[in-house]
Amino acid sequence: MAIRKIATIGHPVLRQPARQVSPEELRSETFQRLVDDLIETMRDANGAGLAATQIYEPVSLCALEVNNNPRYPYKPRIPLTILVNPVVTPLTEETFDNYEGCLSVPNLRGVVPRYTRVRVVALDREGNQIDREVQGLSAGTYQHEVDHLLGKVFLDRVQDTSTLSTWADFERFHMAAFVERAKALVERFGS
């Protein structure tokens, strides 16, 4: 396993839609090693998720994991999840204002509207079908990661650029109000 370099905003790889992974490729040693590297890199950088495009591999693969994350202390737990060829479909028109950050967009956060309930269809790293409903704050994390595989970053979805903030100023001016909203969401959805 290896910790990979993370691409930052401006690098074209982040704007390239990821290609689908075939069943043969999924079973290959190279792909399985990539999954291990993605997990290790995400954990090393304290990411809540990481998409393969962010480590310069434009394939439809992302990882999510939240476990007392120091970057996002208010996020509810997400057990380690690997999504291959994921498709996210909204199950509601209702959105919430999520204050997002991204390892590929250093020192910037901003408010992004995210659906409160989505369906996620994907394969896991063994090729088993995943079909689940994700709700609340965690639904925002899934939408953020799958956006990367479409060549999108959270900045593309920021509607009010006056919400953009460095991480220090987020903590100073915006975190308390956001944590209150996040708590209410987690209470309502349990995630």
Ligand code: NI
């Ligand atoms: Ni990101």
